[in-house]
Amino acid sequence: MRRRVLGVVRTLTALDRLLDVLPVLADDMRVETRFSIARGSEFSADLDDHLHRIGARIADWGEATPASFDFAISPSGNGPLHELGIPLMTLPHGAGHHKLRATDEGVATEVSGLSRTQLTHRGEVVPTVVGLSHDDQLDVLRRHCPEALPRAEVIGDPCFARLRASLPVREHYRDALGTEHRTLVLVASTWGGESLFGREGDLAAELVAELPAADYQVALVLHPNIWAKYGRYQIESWTWTARRRGLVLVPPLRSWQAALVAADVVVSDHGSLAFYAAALGTPLLLAAFGEHEIAPGSPMSLLGARAGRLRRGDLKSQLDGAQPVPDHDHLAAMAFQDRPYQRLRDVVYRCLELEPPSWPAAAEPVDVFSP
Known part of the structure; x- marks a missing residue:
């Protein structure tokens, strides 16, 4: 039947x-x-x-x-x-x-x-x-x-399970992105005024301008709500020069997962991608974090307390020194x-x-x- x-x-x-x-x-x-x-x-x-x-x-x-x-x-x-x-x-x-x-x-x-x-x-x-x-x-x-x-x-x-299942073939995703020997820096934003995009919207462009292209690749993941609100034309216009200099603008559907698996370091906020990065053990820096939007006592609130913060000035040294969130395996076990x-x-x-x-x-x- x-x-x-x-x-x-x-x-x-x-x-x-x-x-x-x-x-x-x-x-x-x-x-x-x-x-x-x-x-x-x-x-x-x-x-x-x-x-x-x-x-x-x-x-x-x-x-x-x-x-x-x-x-x-x-x-x-x-x-x-x-x-x-x-x-x-x-x-x-x-x-x-x-x-x-x-x-x-x-x-x-x-x-x-x-x-x-x-x-x-x-x-x-x-x-x-x-x-x-x-x-x-x-x-x-x-x-x-x-x-x-x-x-x-x-x-x-299910999403986290798929991300973990992808790690053994991580080089496959890096090859598809053209990362090669470079350090892949993934900049990821949730939506809203407290997000990385809302507070530090030009951060990806700044990283592209500051980091040597021979050694670093920068990719940008924006929450689908940002794409829905502003549209593809506007987002591509805002990232025009950065994309010409090598920024990878990741499409809003079924692509961010591959970029996360390939990433060497993630710069993000209080969105789900940041939590997935932390749970996978990927080095993570928070450039924004909307504490008042997060449920008190949740695993995400714990992430906000544990993760390192990205400050303006000498971005390269901060990225080079980024570390996984302490006790990230326990963080994953608390959530999934x-x-x-x-x-x-x-x-x-x-x-x-x-x-x-x-x-x-x-x-x-x-x-x-x-x-």
């Missing part, structure tokens, strides 16, 4: 995460996957184009009904998910649930993705499954939305559960009422990116 799964996306960030999740259905001819856009985000620009570019079939929101789909997966608790009426799993679209919920006035006291505001509608819990990346998040969910606790499943983080693909597949197939395939559920290395 066949099943149909709906991938729900609201932003490019959600699509990026969903493409790490859906491989649990690969090779299974019993399951068909389509996508639908949960409208309403200010960061949904060009989302249709990205879905068409990957060859996805798109279902209109009104067509996404229980008569047409058996199960839905959304890497976000935002949007009109209650309208679907389909058994639904929500997942974090970053490195766990570490940020406070954004509001028009700033941030709320609730943890984003685990708040009652996002998980309920008119007093009823919307998701059938609330996916968590670590069992410590059960306590967070218990505090913020206890009625959703019976629906929680500790799954882990083991065997995420096996856990994820078990949950998905249980919800689909199908026997899981006979082959193992394992993380595959991330896609190669070549400028």
Whole structure:
């Protein structure tokens, strides 16, 4: 008996995460996957184009009904998910649930993705499954939305699993980037006024100008929301001279992972990429960090306390001296559960009422990116 799964996306960030999740259905001819856009985000620009570019079939929101789909997966608790009426799993679209919920006035006291505001509608819990990346998040969910606790499943983080699986072939990613013998400096920014881009928007250009091109390669990763807000033309215009001097501007979908695996040192902020870098043991320097946006006591808040800071002046010596975040293995263990693909597949197939395939559920290395 066949099943149909709906991938729900609201932003490019959600699509990026969903493409790490859906491989649990690969090779299974019993399951068909389509996508639908949960409208309403200010960061949904060009989302249709990205879905068409990957060859996805798109279902209109009104067509996404229980008569047409058996199960839905959304890497976000935002949007009109209650309208679907389909058994639904929500997942974090970053490195766990570490940020406070954004509001028009700033941030709320609730943890984003685990708040009652996002998980309920008119007093009823919307998701059938609330996916968590670590069992410590059960306590967070218990505090913020206890009625959703019976629906929680500790799954882990498929993206982090893929990053780790890529490390043994790291040179392959460096070859594709043209890094060769050089030190690859990856500058990465989340979105918002407290981000690296918001506070130090010209840092990548400054690094390109200061670092010898024969010894260093600089790559820039911007959060998909930045691309959605400003558009490709504007971002390319802002980085025009730096790109002519060798800056690698990493596209917003399915490319940052390869750049992170290849990187020798990462300069970032309080975004998920910084946490992944730290958890992998990559030397990390923070050029910005929005403390008030981070959930107190979360692994990300601990990262902010432990990681070194990049200061203006003599950037080269600071980069050369960058170190992995102290006790980074423990930091990773605090945030990510083991065997995420096996856990994820078990949950998905249980919800689909199908026997899981006979082959193992394992993380595959991330896609190669070549400028």
